[in-house]
Amino acid sequence: MTVPTGGAAQAAPPTISVEGLSHSFTDPQTRKTVHALDDVNLEILPGDFVTVVGPSGCGKTTLLNILAGFIRPSAGKAFVNGRAIERPGADRGVVFQELAILPWRTVYRNIAHGLEIQGVAKPEIDERVNRMTSLVGLEGFEGHYPHQLSGGMRQRVAVARTWVSDPEIILMDEPFAAVDAMTRLTLQEELNDLTVRTGKTVFFITHSVEEAVFLGDRVMALSARPGRIKEEVHVPVPRAERSWERMSHDEALQDTVEHVLSLVRGEAVEPTGQDG
């Protein structure tokens, strides 16, 4: 039996760690302050897949932006591999909620972009991009511009664009939100396979509790704004053994979904919080 990630990993330093993180936005005009995150503590070990759920506006994207290095937190610290996060870097690939694909590049050149920047040789770029394109089901569309694609296809370009350059850590912000339900199931299973195989460290934001449980080693349920970690739920079945088929009748998994749902439901309805 393999050791489940997050278990006896005392030796490995965390890939990402967050200590007492709080963040407020101040509107420069009105001087009004929005308290987005409150005292968040978090450790993500190498190979961990952590999913984050919480009501809209609770600070999920803000947390991701801090990990990516786009914003400095008002208080607390965030580290990647022991170093304080100061700026974005190629070690942390991001799939954005508002897709960051470039309208002036074809599908192929959007996906190849990271490899071009890293100076990878042409034949290798070709091979890796082609593999990625077929993996996300975009064969035949390499020459298309993003405006010629459907919303779901654009989302797949965004995932491929980040994934192809093989970053150590991937931060994903609701990457499958605009994909149709059928494709979503496929992409989720493929993402699961891919991460199990590559052992990548993933931080994954979603609105869907089922998705969070299906994909994550752990699910972080955030409270309504200011977001704080309400509970960290360990998902009982190892990721290598998961499939939607199993999700539908495994009682342990079903119970986990129910439990996370109850955590999130209380928040979405009544932000002041009335549990159970």
Added chain:
Amino acid sequence: MTTISAASPPIGRTVKKWLLPAVPFAILVALWGLAVLLFDPPVGVLPSPALVFEAPFNSDPYLANVGASVQRLILGFLVAASTGVVVGVAAGLSKPIAEFLGPLTTFMNALSGIAWIPLAVAWFGPGTGMVVFIVWNAAFFLVFGNTMLGVRLVPDVLQNGLLTLGASRMDVIRQVIVPGAMPYIMSGLRSGLGFGWRAVIAAELVGASLGLGAWIFEQQEFSRMDNIMAGALTIGVIGMVMDRWLLAPLERRTIERWGMVGSAS
């Protein structure tokens, strides 16, 4: 024999692209010819279309004048376009630069290009240098202002996306900022070229001995209305040709192809 009026798409497109825009011109020329026939005005007031269309072939320095004007336009426009884009990108990216240049831009825009002509004549003397300066002055602020605006409007997420792929600041500028600002840069170039062309003619009226503007002004002394009108028509035609054959295709290949505008022009 029947003609099918519901034209197949390619014919329909040709009609739309060439015939339809030509109709207003045809009507204008017809009205003009009609007026000459009906009122028989003196040639010094309104020559017939035929006389005007012939004028370029009968007048020796015509081509040299056209050449001089176009050359000045191209020179001034190229300098204005390159400096405008570079300074515009810098100002779009940096608040201090924008704040430094902001009031100056407003001031310069208020001063119409024509007000510069006497100054430019004094500084550069009459001739090409002075005309080029006037063209630059007319086009630069349009290109600069539009570029700066376009740069500011490029979504942050696109820049951030590139940074997470390991890009340098220079990569971001070249691969995100400039193409992202392209719709605005294009519209700046387009109006810059139009205003630049007007500025060439205005500057030449006063400050040059060669060029379409100078030529028209000179013909006035000889009351050669046919040459004056031929010159005016040439100015309009060249302006139109540049827009349709230079900038419109550039627009089609860039921002239209990328889906960043509804297909215009």
